[in-house]
Amino acid sequence: MDYTEIAPIMARLWSPLAAVTSHWQGQDNVQIAVAIAAASIVPDRPRVVVQLYKTNHSHNMVLSGGAFALNFLKPDQTNLIGDFGLVSGRDQEKLAEFDTRPGESGSPILSNCYGYLDCLVVNAMDGGDMTCFLADVIGGKTLAEGEPLWWRDARHELPQEWLERWENKQSSEVATSRANMDQISYTSWQPPK
Numbered sequence: 590m591d592y593t594e595i596a597p598i599m600a601r602l603w604s605p606l607a608a609v610t611s612h613w614q615g616q617d618n619v620q621i622a623v624a625i626a627a628a629s630i631v632p633d634r635p636r637v638v639v640q641l642y643k644t645n646h647s648h649n650m651v652l653s654g655g656a657f658a659l660n661f662l663k664p665d666q667t668n669l670i671g672d673f674g675l676v677s678g679r680d681q682e683k684l685a686e687f688d689t690r691p692g693e694s695g696s697p698i699l700s701n702c703y704g705y706l707d708c709l710v711v712n713a714m715d716g717g718d719m720t721c722f723l724a725d726v727i728g729g730k731t732l733a734e735g736e737p738l739w740w741r742d743a744r745h746e747l748p749q750e751w752l753e754r755w756e757n758k759q760s761s762e763v764a765t766s767r768a769n770m771d772q773i774s775y776t777s778w779q780p781p782k
Contacts, residue, residue: 600741603623603624603739603740603741604622604623604624604625604626605625605661605662605703605736605737605738605739606621606622606623606661606662606670606737606738606739606740606743607621607622607623607625607639607659607660607661607662607737608620608621608622608659608660608662608669608673608699608702609621609622609639609641609647609651609657609658609659609660610657610658610660610684610689610696610697610698610699611647611650611651611654611656611657611658611696611697612650612654612656612691612694612695612696612697613649613650613651613653613654614653614654616650616682617682617684617689617697618646618647618650618683618684619647619660619673619683619684619697620641620645620646620647620673620674621669621670621673621674622639622640622641622659623740624639624640625637625638625639625640625659626638628723634725635706635725635726635729636711636723636724636725636726637659637706637708637723637724637726638721638722638723638724639657639659639708639721639722639724640716640719640720640721640722641719641720641722642718642719642762642766643718643719643720643769644718644762644765645677646677646679648719648720651710651722652713652720652722653781654695654781655709655710655780655781656694656695656696656707656708656709656710656724657694657696657708657710657722657724658692658694658696658697658698658705658706658707658708659705659706659708660698660699660702660705661702661703661704661705661737661738662702662703662737662738663701663702663703663733663735663737663738664735664736664737664738664742666701666702666738667738667743667746667747670743670747670751670755671747671751674755684697687699687700688700688701692705692707692728693707693727693728694707694708694709694727694728696708701732702732702733703731703732703733703736703737703738704729704730704731704732704733704737705729705730705732706726706728706729707726707727707728707729708724708725708726708727709724709725709727710722710723710724710780711723711724711725711780712778713778714778715773715774715775715776715778716770716773717766717769717770717771717772717773718765718766718767718768718769718770718772719766
């Protein structure tokens with residue numbers, strides 16, 4: 590297959606940028622995610638699917654803790670891409686300087702964002718290099734007017750140094766993903782005890 594033939598379609602499948610926050614064993618963490626989708630057509634039973642790569646610190650926190658919050662960024666919050674997406678929570682406490690409160694799931698909720706969804710994982714599917722988490726939305730609120738921040742728009746606002754760091758990070762992650770995509774575990778997911 591010629592990837593260039595489908596690249597315009599694939600590029601439009603990304604969601605708004607969200608800071609995925611999690612809490613597990615006394616630690617809070619956050620990462621940037623762009624692969625989020627609604628997963629229910631029942632208005633009073635909202636669900637989402639979020640894709641987290643296994644190399645991210647948040648992955649194991651969500652897998653072990655069974656909860657996360659999606660904090661959708663506002664268009665003027667491109668600076669958070671650097672704070673949340675270009676460093677690892679293994680190396681530093683990324684939320685220390687931000688105003689948060691614990692959601693019902695225990696995951697941190699950013700006080701200043703476009704809006705949030707507080708989520709409990711109900712199932713997970715191994716994708717080899719990543720895990721797709723299906724979650725019930727147990728709380729949330731839209732906090733701002735207008736539109737959230739989209740990756741296609743954020744890219745035009747980021748400093749060149751950040752874009753280079755992002756591309757380098759992506760390049761190494763693509764290599765890791767390529768090597769692990771077919772290593773899927775078909776063992777059923779079990780909720781944390």
